[in-house]
Amino acid sequence: MTVALYTEVEGPPGAPWLVLLNSLGTSTRMWDAPAGPLAEQFRVVRVDARGHGRSPASPDGTTLTVADLGTDLLAALDRLGVDRAHVAGVSLGGMTAMWLAAHHPDRVARLALVCSSVQPGNPQTWRERAATVRAKGMTAVADTVVDRWLTAELIGRAPQAREELRAQLVSTDPESYAQCCEALQSLDLTADLARIAAPTLVIAGRQDQALPPAHSERIAAGLADARLQTLSPAAHIAPVEQAGAVTALLRGHFGGGATLGAGFATRRAVLGEAHVDRSLAATTALTAPFQEFLTRYAWGDVWSRPGLSRRDRSITTLAALVTLGAEHEIGIHVRAAVRNGLTPAEIGEVLLHTALYAGLPRANRAFAIAQETLAPETLALDKPPE
Template identity: 50%
Template sequence: MLYHRAEGPASAPPLLLGPSLGTSTTLWDAVAPELSISHRVVRWDLPGHGRSPDDLIGPGATVADLAALVLALADSLGIERFAYAGVSLGGAVGLHLAVHHPERVTSLAVICSSAHFGGSKPWEERAALVRREGLGPVAATADQRWFTPGFTVPALVEDHRTTDPDAYAACCDAIAAFDIREDLPSITVPTLLIAGREDPATPPAHLREIADAVPGSSLVEIAGASHLAPAQCPEAVLTALRAQLTGGAKRGMEVRRQVLGDAHVDRAQARQSPFTARFQDFISRYAWGEIWTDPTLARRERSMITMTALVAHGHYDELAMHVRAALRNGLTPEEIGAVLLQTAVYCGVPAANSAFAVAQRVLAEETGDAPAGA
């Protein structure tokens, strides 16, 4: 059986994390503890890597063989269906599972990986080198293949040096034979692709190729990240995975459009730039995907609270937007006027006066009538 490390509540939704070639569960040290707050996280080691036995695969191994070992691990833990995220070879295993065992996978994140790895010859040559000379020559170049200049994770480099050469070579055989491009359009599970912009092993173009072929998939490119993005840029990877696992960004965008209207959201999206992209994602995922979707309060009530808070802080441009939202959420002009009258008591008459002026203009545009309290 593959060595594994489980974290998080046993009753939480399961999430399996796959490693890249030459690494171990250590690859996820900066990410897994945070994910285990909401998920039953299971990290696993490739054969001959970390603490997994080295005789689980042999020469001529395939990604299908590795995927079978992952399914056997899940079965042994009583996990029928699971979310999956994997880096490089671990990502290839995830793609195989999504194509050939979609009934087992609830969502997929493919990180710094590919639907093919540049043809078989380089991997056949690497396998032959490792079988002949061991891992020393390959491990010596790990930093430049895995990280940007000046960055390293010594524990991962040590993983590379201490991996079993025969098992490593067998994994190279699996990569050499892997090409799932023709099957990508058949993937139906929610799929996220994460690329490191500085990744020389699987450049962003490889992830774009998958994103273009998998229906409904999404792509995130992480600036400053090389091949082992979870180790080098853990916060960025966490942000993307949380959005994928909770569906917050997608659900939040739906609610945002329902409340604010397509025209407003389309304008905001059109103005989005690389500088503002993370902020827009934060708004959709957190404000709209978590707060506005909380069923404790109805949207009518949330509109009343929001308008009051905006008046209190003098955010009148935002108030205009949320007066329109209040109408969509079922408030009448009279009820909006009553909310603003309440703000005169607790936020001050000058603030309420400005708020009434804003609301009167908006309501005249939207309904042709002014609020009763104006």
């Protein structure tokens, strides 16, 4: 028996459909920060699972499965006249999205799975949680669960984010929540991965305690066409903790993922994992479109062209940056030049040659930046965390 799910739609009519699915114990509100920017480009549909947010509760005595949740979603899309859509889901929402993509591939154009899993943990843990909420209500598990959803850093800096998620959790219907827990205790979507043809973005939170990154790595390894992106700092509800980065990743993946995917690969190879991770972590709703533009066109298009080697592009870039006096970029691209095969002596020759045309003062400053950047203790800062 399907449940008529609550949906809300925003974005320009005629734009590609994008369906956003929430995690266990949350509502459509968890997508508040990304939804606005996404709705500039897509016709966004946010959906509450049964018993969550404003959707009706699941009937008592139901033996619920993820297939049932997927069937609910199909019925909701049919009511809206959505024949085919991009789908992004967090945790349980991602599991529902995987089921949909595997069993109704004609309905899913591209897929994004955020902090999700094909086999989400210890069956005993899910049985015990279901029993607890049936006996004592949602408040009995609220604090323990929510504190695993966000990093301690974010909770300390923005306690209102924790309180908003806690409010969503305690307002969830206990019986529906318990049924979802029971659906998860025996869930194994491993066999479904081979059936998913949709290009898929897999996003993990490095600090996710609920579903650690190994779960996302397993998903990406089992899919025919997948790209894995790990965000840090980010725990389980990445669209709240890393709203800007998630928005940029989703816009790129659903709006033309091939060029953006190549851009991220080239950007990481040239600038280093640590630098790109810091840039993504600092992304906000304001800067997300620029990050997408930068990655797609600078790194996915120009830097990825075959006409020049990366070594040659580093030489050209350093010369241009010195000429422009772009001091904040010179150190970054000195590191990149080393990564692309230039020796410190060759970097010195590039700067010396540039001095002839850019002027001595700018070249002098560039030499100082290069000297500092090439110091062993400075280069060590560019290494990713263990």
